[in-house]
Amino acid sequence: MSDILLVLNAGSSSIKFALYEAHTEPTQDHLICEGGIGSLGHCPHHKVVDRHGATVHEAYLPEGAGHDDAIAALIGWIEQRFPDQRIAAAGHRVVHGGDLFDAPAHIDAGVIEQLRSFIPLAPLHQPHSVAAIEALAKLHPKLPQVACFDTAFHHHLPPVATWFALPRELTAQGVRRYGFHGISYEYIASQLPTVAGQEIADGRVVVGHLGAGASMCAMHARKSIATSMGFTALDGLMMGSRTGVLDPGVVLYLLQQKGMTPDAISDLLYRQSGLLGVSSISDDMRTLLASDDPRAEEAIALFVYRIGRELGSLAAALGGLDALVFTAGIGERAPEIRRRVCAQAAWLGVVLDGHANANLSGAGRISSDESKVAVWVIPTDEDLMIACQVWRLVDGGRPA
Ligand SMILES: Nc1ncnc2c1ncn2[C@@H]1O[C@H](COP(=O)(O)OP(=O)(O)O)[C@@H](O)[C@H]1O
Ligand SMILES: CC(=O)OP(=O)(O)O
Ligand SMILES: [Mg+2]
Structure with a gap:
């Protein structure tokens, strides 16, 4: 049995996913397939393509199916399609980590509560990542899950770049600039030496x-x-x-x-x-x-x-x-x-x-x-x- 890594990016109306081989540090060549389930809550459409963009699966979920149904459908499809592979770990894009996280974190019940506390600060994204994490934990309680943060790349911004001109009590309570899209920026930063x-x-x-x-x-x-x-x-x-x-x-x-x-x-x-x-x-x-x-x-x-x-x-x-x-x-x-x-x-x-x-x-x-x-x-x-x-x-x- 070989291992695969599952990547999940839950948005307001879609869950995107990708599967990578896990025998070595992944590169683009280790992508097995990627896709997602879109139009959640309406007429959800499940589509998966391989590394070359060729469609390997296309189906509709029942009308009205939500995030929990989508995760279940996705895991069901992966297990049926790849019976000889074990999902070794799952990584989630989590948009807001506040000042609590400067790096990816293993998810446990305490971390889920911390992630939940940021829902009001990222209403389009955070509730859906928390829902995906919980749905996956219900299906696979022992699966290691990792939160990867959009905010982490900006964690070491110079302090002056993070302050709003508000009374300092509010700044101390965390009302400040965090910055997002950090996973994307970290990837671009990793590519700069070889590309540019x-x-x-x-x-x-x-x-x-x-x-x-x-x-x-x-x-x-x-x-x-x-x-x-x-x-x-x-x-x-x-x-x-x-x-x-x-x-x-x-x-x-x-x-x-x-x-x-x-x-x-x-x-x-x-x-x-x-x-x-x-x-x-x-x-x-x-x-x-x-x-x-x-x-x-x-x-x-x-x-x-x-x-x-x-x-x-x-x-x-x-x-x-x-x-x-x-x-x-x-x-x-x-x-x-x-x-x-x-x-x-x-x-x-x-x-x-x-x-x-x-x-x-x-x-x-x-x-x-x-x-x-x-x-x-x-x-x-x-x-x-x-x-x-x-x-x-x-x-x-x-x-x-
Ligand atoms: N060929 C294109 N020309 C112009 N805009 C495009 C093209 N393809 C995608 N887009 C724009 O990119 C947006 C999606 O960008 P993407 O980075 O995939 O967003 P996200 O990951 O946040 O959903 C679309 O809403 C569309 O406006
Ligand atoms: C943080 C953010 O705006 O993410 P996305 O572009 O995926 O909506
Ligand atoms: Mg995006």
């Missing part, structure tokens, strides 16, 4: 993780020194359906003058805003890029403008900029957005190679030779990063 070279890896780099959630991180020598997301994953850039940075006076106005409830405001800021709110069309960049509705163009213009403003701020925090890296769904697959961000960053000395940008697939440099700032696209791989973190912590499923 040691000089850039040792230098001042801003990484834009532009997906459904979007943030930027300033790295010096591959360490996070400033980042756009804050206490919650609402701050910073405009996102698919989240506002990003917003005058806090707007929240007071909605509460006090418009009579909105906290729940309604939460829904507005997390689910009804961003690309979706500004365009009134979609939260998906593909749809907006394909639309000739002027509202789609306005949403895209604001998305790019906000990235440009944040880039200036992070370059200031770094005292200059050696490289800019694009990653995640939009960063990897939307050359038009990269082109517009780079045009806006011309004042930093960014010069795009239009041909390279338009024709790139995978990782590569998209700036021209005369560009003062090297611009790269590096596809992120949060699943692989989690698999590596789990493998290192549990030594390939043999608990220390």
